[in-house]
Amino acid sequence: MSESDVVTPGTRIGSVDTHISGRGTYTRDGRICASVVGRVVTKDVPNQDKKIIEVESKQETTVPQIGSIVLATVVKTTTQFAKVDITCVEGKALETTFMGMIRQQDVRATEIDKVVIYESFRPGDVVRAVVISLGDSKSYYLSTARNELGVVFGTSMAGQTLVPVSWKEMECPKTHLRELRKVAKTI
C-alpha cells in the first residue's frame, strides 16, 4: 500500500510486524486496516524502528479526552461542586456541549477541604479546566487545580466584565467592588 492512496474502511494497509497502528486505523489478526476514508500516511517514530501508519481523514467530531484543556461555562453551583457546560476542547469549539463537573476537591491544589465553591465560581463564568476523568454517566470530571486554570471571564453583580486582581479576587471596573473567584493566571 503506497502512501497517498485513498482507502476506505476495512482496507488492509499494513501488518503489525512492520508498522504501528495510529489514528484512523485498527488491528485485526495481526493486520492493520483503515477505519475511515482518507489518505494513508506513514511517519517515523523516534527510538523505534517501526513506522507509525495513520489514515488522514476529514476531522471527526472532537470529544473531550483525559488531559485535554477545555473551556466551560458555569451553569450551576452547589456547596459540593460546580456544574459546567463544556464548550471548547483544545481550542476547537464544539457543535454540541458536554456536561462537566468541578468538585470541591478539584478546585485548587492547596487546602482543598476549605474550598467554598461560591467564592471560586459563579454561574455565567467562563472557566479553563483540564479533564481528569470521564466521570459518572452524567458529566466529565474537571479540575482547575493549576495556576493557569480557573476563571478567565466573569461578570460582576453590576453586569460589568470583571478585571483580575490576584489569584483569588476580581474587581468590577465600575463599582470597584471586589468579588472572590479562583482566577486563572493567563500569561
Added chain:
Amino acid sequence: MIKISPSEKQFLIDGIKQNMRTDGRSRLDYRAFTVETGLVAQTNGSARVKLANNTDVLVGVKVEIGDPDPDFPDQGRLEVRVECSPSASPEFEGRGAEEMNAILSAMLRNMLQNARTVDWASLCISPGKQCWIVYVDCLVLDSAGNLFDALSIATKSALFNTKVPKIEVMETSSGQTEIEVSDDPSDFTRLSTASIPISVTLAKVGSRYIVDPTIEEELCMESRVTIAINSKGNICSIQKGGVSSGINPSEFNKMLQHARKIGLVLLKELDALLDKEENNDTSTKIGFAR
C-alpha cells in the same frame, strides 16, 4: 441545540444596528432561494426549496377522493402536515419535534384554508358526498433559520406543480355515483395557485427589525412577525410570535409596509422561477444528487 454566547449576541445586535448582518446582508435583504418542482415520483405535485443552501424543505402533495367536511359540503378539503426531520437537528428525534410541527402546520393551514387562496369549490366532485382531499405533507430536512417562509414558498410551488387527475362522474342504474379516474398521466387539471400567498418573516432585534433571520439571529430576536402577502399586495394573515417584548403599533405598521414590498418582489421572483421549472422537462432535473 445551537447555543450562542453573550458576546456573539452583542456582536450581532450591534451589527444590525449599523445595518450590517453577519452574512453581509443589510436589514431588509432576503437570501437567495432555489426551487425545484416535480422531484418525488409518487406524489401529484412536489417542490423542494433551499434558502441559501442551508434551509432545506421538501413538500409533497397528494390528492385523494374522500368525504368533504360536513360544514363545507361543496368544497374540497385540505390537510396540512409538517414534519421536522431529525436531520435538521438531533432534538427532533422521536417526539421532540411535536411542538414545532404543530406551530408550522397551523401557520400553513391558516394561510391556505380560506376560499380566496385556492378555489376549493372546484375541488368538489359531488356535493355532500365526494370531493378531492388535498394532502400537503412538508418535510423539513435542514434548518438555518426562517422555516416559515421556506415552507410557504415550497407549499405554493408544490401546489403549482400539482396535477389533479381528470375524473368522470357517472350515475349508475341503482342511483349510486361512480367515479372513474383517468389513467392517462397527461390527462389532468391544475390548481389555480395565483392567489396563494407567501409569508415574509420579520424579526425584531434590539430596536431594529430584519427580514429573513438566520438561526443565530433567531436566537437574538425579541419577537417575530410573520405576514402572508398575496400577489395583489393584500395581507392574508399575520402572526406575531416571540419571546420577549411587544411591538409598538406604529412600528408594527411600518413593518407591515416593508413586508408587503418585500413580499411582492419575492412573489414575482417565485413566479418567474416556477415558469422556468414548468418548461424544464424532467430529464434535466437533478434533484438531490447535485
Added chain:
Amino acid sequence: MSKIEFISPEGLRVDGRRPQEVRKINYRLNLFSRADGSAYYEQGNTRVLAAVYGPRQVTRRGASKHDRAIINCEYSMATFSTGERRKSAKRDRRSTEISVVIRQTFESVILTHLYPRTQIDIFMQVLQADGGTRCACINAASLALIDAGIPMRDFVVSCAAGMIDGVALTDLNYIEDSAGGPDLPLAILPKQNKICLLQMDSKLTIEQYEEVMQMAVEGCKQIHAVLDAKLKDVTDQLVNKRKTLL
C-alpha cells in the same frame, strides 16, 4: 386477474433487468449544514436520506455505557413516499423494527470503544419507496458515517434477494417484492467477508436458500464496487483541490 410476467421468456424482469443485475445507484455526501455527516442515496426509484450526529453527549442519562458509545437509530418514511399516502410514519411497528435491526448492524461495525460515554445518532428518512428500503437505508447510513469521519471496521453494504417462479432475483423492486415470494435482505462487510445482517421471510428449501444467499452476496459486492469507486473519485478530487484532507 392478470398475471404479471415477472420473468419474460428472454430472461428479463419487469423493469428490463437481468436476474442478477442491481438497479442503478447514485449518491451524494454532505448535504446538510447541521448534521456531522449526511448522505443521499438512490437505488432505482428508492430514494433515502441519512444524517449522522456524533459522537455527542448521551441524551438519555441512564443509557450511557462506560466503555463505549451507544448507537441510536431512527428510521422513518415520508408520508408521500409510497403510492398510497401513509399515516404518521414514526412510531409504527415496522419502523421500530427496522430501526432496531439497523442499529444492531452498526453496533458491530463502528469502533464504539473509542468514544466511551457518548452517543452516535443515525437518522434515516425514506423519500421514495420502491422496494429494498431497509437495504438502501443501511447503505445510506454507511455513507453518512463515512462523511462524519466516524471510524468503522469496514464499509457495510446491503442488498436484498428473493425468488419468484423458481428464479433467484437480486434487488427486488416493489412489484417483485409484493409478488409473495421470499425476501432476503442481507448486509455484509465486503473486505472481511462477514455477514452482519440476515433476515428472511416466506419459505425456501435449503438448496433454494443457498442460491438466493449467493445472489444477495453478489448483489452486495456489486453495490460495494459502485460505492467504492465513486467514493475514491470524490475523495481524490477533494485531495487534489485542497492538497490535504484536513
